[in-house]
Amino acid sequence: MMNSGTTLPVRAPGADLGDLLDVDAVSALILAGERLLLAGDEALLARLPRGTWIGGTIPYFVAADGGTSSRERLFCTRLPAEVEVDSIRLYDAASLAHVCADAPAEGFSVMILPAFSEVHSLFARNAPNYEDMYLKPLIGWIAGVHLDDLGRATPKVFDGSRGEGCEERAVVLHARLPEPRYARIEIVNLFRPGSGPGLRFTDKGFSAAKVLVDGVEQDFAAWLRRQGSDTRLPLVADYCGAMVNVSIKSVEAGRVDFYAPVFPDIEYRIAAPIDDYVARFLAALPADVPPVTFSCNCILNYLYSNLEGRHTGPMRGPATFGEIAYQLLNQTLVYLTIEG
Amino acid sequence: MRTDHQLLEQLLELHEPWEIRAVRTDIHGRRCEVEVGLAAPRTWFGLVRKPSAPAVERGEWRHLNLAGFRYVVRVVAPASVSLERYEWTGEPEQPFTRAMSARLTRLLAEGVSLEGICRLFGVDPGEIWRLKRSLETRSVRVSPLDAAGAAPDTGAGPAAGAAPGLPEADDPVWGRLAGGDISIDIGVLSLKLLLTRVRSQYEAMPDDESRRLKARELHRFFVKNLRMLGAELQQLRASALREEA
Numbered sequence: 001m002m003n004s005g006t007t008l009p010v011r012a013p014g015a016d017l018g019d020l021l022d023v024d025a026v027s028a029l030i031l032a033g034e035r036l037l038l039a040g041d042e043a044l045l046a047r048l049p050r051g052t053w054i055g056g057t058i059p060y061f062v063a064a065d066g067g068t069s070s071r072e073r074l075f076c077t078r079l080p081a082e083v084e085v086d087s088i089r090l091y092d093a094a095s096l097a098h099v100c101a102d103a104p105a106e107g108f109s110v111m112i113l114p115a116f117s118e119v120h121s122l123f124a125r126n127a128p129n130y131e132d133m134y135l136k137p138l139i140g141w142i143a144g145v146h147l148d149d150l151g152r153a154t155p156k157v158f159d160g161s162r163g164e165g166c167e168e169r170a171v172v173l174h175a176r177l178p179e180p181r182y183a184r185i186e187i188v189n190l191f192r193p194g195s196g197p198g199l200r201f202t203d204k205g206f207s208a209a210k211v212l213v214d215g216v217e218q219d220f221a222a223w224l225r226r227q228g229s230d231t232r233l234p235l236v237a238d239y240c241g242a243m244v245n246v247s248i249k250s251v252e253a254g255r256v257d258f259y260a261p262v263f264p265d266i267e268y269r270i271a272a273p274i275d276d277y278v279a280r281f282l283a284a285l286p287a288d289v290p291p292v293t294f295s296c297n298c299i300l301n302y303l304y305s306n307l308e309g310r311h312t313g314p315m316r317g318p319a320t321f322g323e324i325a326y327q328l329l330n331q332t333l334v335y336l337t338i339e340g
Numbered sequence: 341m342r343t344d345h346q347l348l349e350q351l352l353e354l355h356e357p358w359e360i361r362a363v364r365t366d367i368h369g370r371r372c373e374v375e376v377g378l379a380a381p382r383t384w385f386g387l388v389r390k391p392s393a394p395a396v397e398r399g400e401w402r403h404l405n406l407a408g409f410r411y412v413v414r415v416v417a418p419a420s421v422s423l424e425r426y427e428w429t430g431e432p433e434q435p436f437t438r439a440m441s442a443r444l445t446r447l448l449a450e451g452v453s454l455e456g457i458c459r460l461f462g463v464d465p466g467e468i469w470r471l472k473r474s475l476e477t478r479s480v481r482v483s484p485l486d487a488a489g490a491a492p493d494t495g496a497g498p499a500a501g502a503a504p505g506l507p508e509a510d511d512p513v514w515g516r517l518a519g520g521d522i523s524i525d526i527g528v529l530s531l532k533l534l535l536t537r538v539r540s541q542y543e544a545m546p547d548d549e550s551r552r553l554k555a556r557e558l559h560r561f562f563v564k565n566l567r568m569l570g571a572e573l574q575q576l577r578a579s580a581l582r583e584e585a
Contacts, residue, residue: 093357093392094378094421118357118381126356134534135564168392182567186529240539241525242532265540326533340567 018077018294018316020063023047026074030160035085037110037173037294038158039141039318040074045158046165052085053160054171056112056143057153060302060319067307067319071146075318077294080338082181083107086174088161093118099172100132107176108183108336110294111140114155115321119170124328125204125261134326137183139336140172141296142322155321180340183293185325188315188333189243190280193236193269196227201262208262209255220256224248227270232304234331235268245271247300247330259300259322260330277305281333282313289314295335296320304331348374351406352413352428357381361416365409370462372409376428377416393418401430401437402463410462413437434474435467444471505577506562513580514555518542524575528568534561 018037021029023044029036030051038045038055045055061068061075079085086104096119103109113120120142127133143155157171158164177183200212211220224231234245235258246268249257262268274280295317301307302319315333325334345360354360354376362375377395395416403411413428423429427439436444440461447457448468458465507513516522518538526532538554545551562569562576 092421093381094417095425097355098425121381122356128533128537129355134530134537135561137530180567182565184528184568239536240532242529242536244533266536326530 018075020061020065020068020070020073021076022073026076029076029078035079035083035173036160037077037079038074038160039143039296039320041071042153042156042165044072044074045156048158048160050163051160052088053158054088054110054112054173055158055160056114056141056171056318057156058141058144058299058318058320059146060299062297062302062307062312062316062319064316066309066311067302069146069308075316077317079175080293082178082338083293084176084178086176088159088171088173090159090162090164090166090169090171091119092169093122096122096170097126097130099170100130100136100138102172103132103136103138103174104176105136106179106182107174108137108139108185109172109174110336111138111170111172111324112157113140113142113170113322113324114157114167115142115144116155117168119168120322121206123170123324124206124322127327137185137336138324138326139185139294139334140324141318141320141334142324142328144299144321147299177338181338182340184337184339186286186289186335186337187242187323187325187329188281188284188335189245189329189331190274190277190284191234191236191243191245191271191331193238193243194233194272196270199235199268199270200266201264201268204261204263206259206261207255207257219254221251221254224251224256229270230273232300233271233273235262236271237266237268239266244327245330245332247298258330260328274305277301278307278310278312285313285315289335290337290339292316293336293338295333296323297333298323298329298331300331301333352376352403352411354428358426370409371412372406373412373414374403375414375416378418378421393420398423399430399432401428402435402440402467403428403437404440404443405461431474435463435470441471444468445475448472505573506566507559507576507580509556509559510552511559511580513576513583514558515551516579516583517558517576518551518555522576522579524572524579526572528565528572530565531561531569531572534558 027049030049030053036053038053039058041059042057059069059071091099113123143157145153145155154167156165156167159171197214201208208220210217231248231251234247237244246262247259249259292314295315297319299319299321315335323329323332323334349360357379358376359379360374361377364373396419398415398417400414403413415429428437430437454465454468519542520539538557542551542554545554
């Protein structure tokens with residue numbers, strides 16, 4: 001399968017599948033028929049040959065050598081041999097709601113959405129109500145840009161099978177698994193609700209002017225300032241035991257913006273502070289987790305917890321503008337394992 | 341006006357990014373024409389993106405009656421947008437939306453007379469014949485929703501139907517789980533997220549039938565994902581047994 005002249009990392013049985021590679025090594029893998037999930041700089045992704053791969057733009061990674069930023073290398077996740085790629089599709093605003101219905105009955109789907117696009121916004125607000133949502137495993141991430149390029153560059157996703165890059169559509173790789181194998185998606189979120197009051201919002205959305213604090217309506221921005229809240233801490237909601245974050249983007253007079261939508265039927269609390277993210281993260285990893293097929297973490301965890309140069313164990317992958325474990329998440333590590 | 345549109349969007353089961361652009365109502369004729377299109381893309385934090393492709397007229401179809409009014413849906417959207425999965429659109433050259441075609445097909449299959457159907461829906465007999473002819477030549481696909489109405493809910497994939505020890509779909513344990521009367525320790529992310537959604541909707545359901553359907557979503561999830569739900573199933577069975585005792 002492999003080009004004998006190219007130096008490629010060895011994949012030991014049970015070893016994690018992802019790491020940083022230069023564009024020539026990734027090209028060789030594609031030409032050798034490997035099925036890849038890629039993350040990296042737009043110029044690198046655009047140079048790759050056609051093949052069975054999807055990708056998205058982001059220059060931040062948590063790799064084998066720890067957290068790093070690179071415009072010269074791509075984070076490359078190879079799908080295990082037992083995975084059969086069913087299809088690679090691009091979804092626009094009108095077709096996005098069918099993403100789970102289109103997935104094979106037995107398998108999983110990997111989705112990459114360009115940040116700030118309409119499909120990003122639609123998915124964030126409506127994914128929980130998509131047909132077959134939660135029935136079929138859906139994992140992925142939000143493509144972004146180098147923080148120095150915010151406002152100048154546009155996040156993109158790539159469909160390697162067509163050699164096409166998109167700013168306004170989502171790319172999805174639908175995969176099948178042989179019986180009795182099945183895919184499982186889990187998260188590691190260190191944030192827990194703090195001891196403050198319960199917060200509710202009257203409307204679904206990425207920003208809020210008002211909040212109900214223990215049932216009493218308040219100006220949310222003013223309330224946050226009065227509390228002296230650290231806005232690096234997300235709002236956290238308890239979804240039957242799963243802690244789901246909504247990160248705060250900015251606080252302006254009369255308005256608070258979020259990186260994911262708040263929902264009116266959910267109660268949130270400001271998260272309790274975390275002293276040492278890496279130490280707590282390593283302690284929080286499940287001891288018996290099978291080899292990780294894919295994972296990604298949040299750019300905000302990368303930044304706020306100073307992950308550059310620091311190791312987070314077996315969980316490697318891009319540090320993204322949002323994580324998808326069925327629905328859009330913030331400040332959370334998501335990972336996929338194949339079990340059974 | 342926007343509130344009226346939102347109510348009508350709910351009745352027609354239109355979801356984002358689709359929206360009602362215009363409504364023309366003929367009170368005396370008991371007829372309502374609805375123009376549906378894609379909503380303008382929302383910008384994120386003031387970032388401007390490329391405009392979408394130009395919208396063109398895609399078709400006009402007779403839809404189901406609502407509140408005694410005959411509804412016609414006209415769709416305006418870019419030519420590249422596929423409409424074939426929306427119940428409120430129809431096949432090209434056909435007079436009815438997919439939802440309406442499915443309803444009429446079902447009535448025809450059940451032996452309701454052509455005259456009766458025409459009186460019931462206020463449709464032209466010629467259009468029913470067009471539908472029948474299309475069905476005979478299979479140029480119209482019957483709505484999957486219609487099929488779902490008659491088929492048992494068995495879930496999807498090889499696990500469907502093979503669920504030893506799983507309470508039946510009509511077991512009250514599913515309703516109690518959906519309603520929050522049963523609390524179980526859940527170790528699987530997808531079930532945590534699904535149960536949160538189901539519980540928030542279950543409380544707002546207007547009647548027992550709607551709540552029963554909502555509870556069946558949980559049964560379907562267990563059938564589909566039984567292999568990773570051993571601990572959760574054990575707790576459910578124990579709860580069902582306690583209820584029986």
